[in-house]
Amino acid sequence: MHREPTMAAAKSSSTIELERGDGTPGALVDPFGRAITYLRVSVTDRCDFRCVYCMSEHMTFLPKAELLSLEELDRLCSAFMKKGVSKLRLTGGEPLVRRGIMTLVSSLSRHLQSGALSELTLTTNGSQLQKYATELKASGIRRINVSLDTLDAGKFRAITRWGDLGNVLAGIDAAQAAGLQIKINAVALKGVNDDEIPRLLEWAHGRGMDLTVIEVMPLGDVDESRLDQYLPLSIIRARLAERYTLDDIDYQTGGPARYVRVKETGGRLGFITPLTHNFCESCNRVRVTCTGTLFMCLGQNDAADLRRPLRSSESDEPLNAAIDEAISRKPKGHDFVIDRRHRVSALPRHMSTTGG
Ligand code: SAM
Numbered sequence: 001m002h003r004e005p006t007m008a009a010a011k012s013s014s015t016i017e018l019e020r021g022d023g024t025p026g027a028l029v030d031p032f033g034r035a036i037t038y039l040r041v042s043v044t045d046r047c048d049f050r051c052v053y054c055m056s057e058h059m060t061f062l063p064k065a066e067l068l069s070l071e072e073l074d075r076l077c078s079a080f081m082k083k084g085v086s087k088l089r090l091t092g093g094e095p096l097v098r099r100g101i102m103t104l105v106s107s108l109s110r111h112l113q114s115g116a117l118s119e120l121t122l123t124t125n126g127s128q129l130q131k132y133a134t135e136l137k138a139s140g141i142r143r144i145n146v147s148l149d150t151l152d153a154g155k156f157r158a159i160t161r162w163g164d165l166g167n168v169l170a171g172i173d174a175a176q177a178a179g180l181q182i183k184i185n186a187v188a189l190k191g192v193n194d195d196e197i198p199r200l201l202e203w204a205h206g207r208g209m210d211l212t213v214i215e216v217m218p219l220g221d222v223d224e225s226r227l228d229q230y231l232p233l234s235i236i237r238a239r240l241a242e243r244y245t246l247d248d249i250d251y252q253t254g255g256p257a258r259y260v261r262v263k264e265t266g267g268r269l270g271f272i273t274p275l276t277h278n279f280c281e282s283c284n285r286v287r288v289t290c291t292g293t294l295f296m297c298l299g300q301n302d303a304a305d306l307r308r309p310l311r312s313s314e315s316d317e318p319l320n321a322a323i324d325e326a327i328s329r330k331p332k333g334h335d336f337v338i339d340r341r342h343r344v345s346a347l348p349r350h351m352s353t354t355g356g
Helices: 071-081 101-108 109-113 129-138 151-161 165-177 196-207 233-243 307-312 317-327
Strands: 005-010 016-020 025-029 038-042 089-090 119-124 142-149 181-188 210-217 246-248 259-260 268-272 284-288 293-295 303-305
Touching: 005 196, 005 233, 025 317, 038 071, 071 089, 071 101, 071 109, 071 307, 089 101, 089 303, 101 129, 109 119, 119 196, 129 165, 142 165, 151 165, 165 181, 181 196, 181 293, 181 303, 196 210, 196 233, 233 246, 293 317, 303 307, 303 317
Parallel strands: 038 089, 038 284, 089 119, 119 142, 142 181, 181 210, 210 268
Antiparallel strands: 005 016, 016 025, 246 259, 259 268, 284 293, 293 303
16 A cells, blocks of 8 residues: 655655645655655675675674664664655665564564555575575565676676575575565676676566666775776667667656566566666655664765664654654755766765665
């Protein structure tokens, strides 16, 4: 059930708190009139892979006390849902390596049953899917995103440093056998997998999975230069258009991808182009890190600490106030730049911190 705000009432100069159709106060609308209905929560900063564009090989992870507990994560997500968030994505790090993750998933699934959530989903590298696919489906998860940049076992190892392609493919098999719909996300890496996109496309579409190609974003210090990795998707699209008929379609998942239908395969292909095309106008999302820091924009540094209000009181009042105040500061958009003069990352934090 998607709840649209119906009646505006000014709360503060820059935050408007709306009444939802059921009379419950609290839907979130930012200063640019965008309703915030989508929350992405990073449940851990840890990962069992070390993808070259995402992490350095020797990462220092946070001490456990810094992380929100599973109960705190549940409370925080539930507070957002009371404020009209209807779509929740768990991410990381690798969400399925967080100890007790299925306790959180099955607890959050009560919001699917109540109708507060229209979708509970997750983004995963697929390494743990053989273990968890059946439980995920049983908890009400219908669709998941699996990150996979190549079907070449050697390249897969080189990109992920620690990953095993066979294990991930077996995980995908298990997820499909369990009835989960899968979208494959592939980051386009210059000179690494750009020649493989047609193969990925035919493989994904042949198995009934959508494919989304993502431009590499300048997040966090990694051991390699972004310039060496960066490839504008306009080039990928032009190359694909020489082989396939790409028909623009109006398909929307509430995310930033723009989709085409590939006539020859019948499948959907998405492009996420944070650098070559700004997708901020329709942004409906915010992100919370595993330490309870709320980022109103993936590409900006401004953030709000939700852990302190969460831990300061058993009542949700301080938490709700902190959320409202933060949303009143959600910026209009981001401004990623990868260029030769600025060879440093545009933002110091890794995707695994903010949650991809
Ligand atoms: N471990 C999970 C996974 O692999 O999907 C979830 C977290 S991962 C950080 C989420 C997504 O972010 C992955 O698809 C990954 O490829 C992508 N990602 C990480 N760093 C990125 C970057 N610098 N630019 C673009 N995508 C990135």
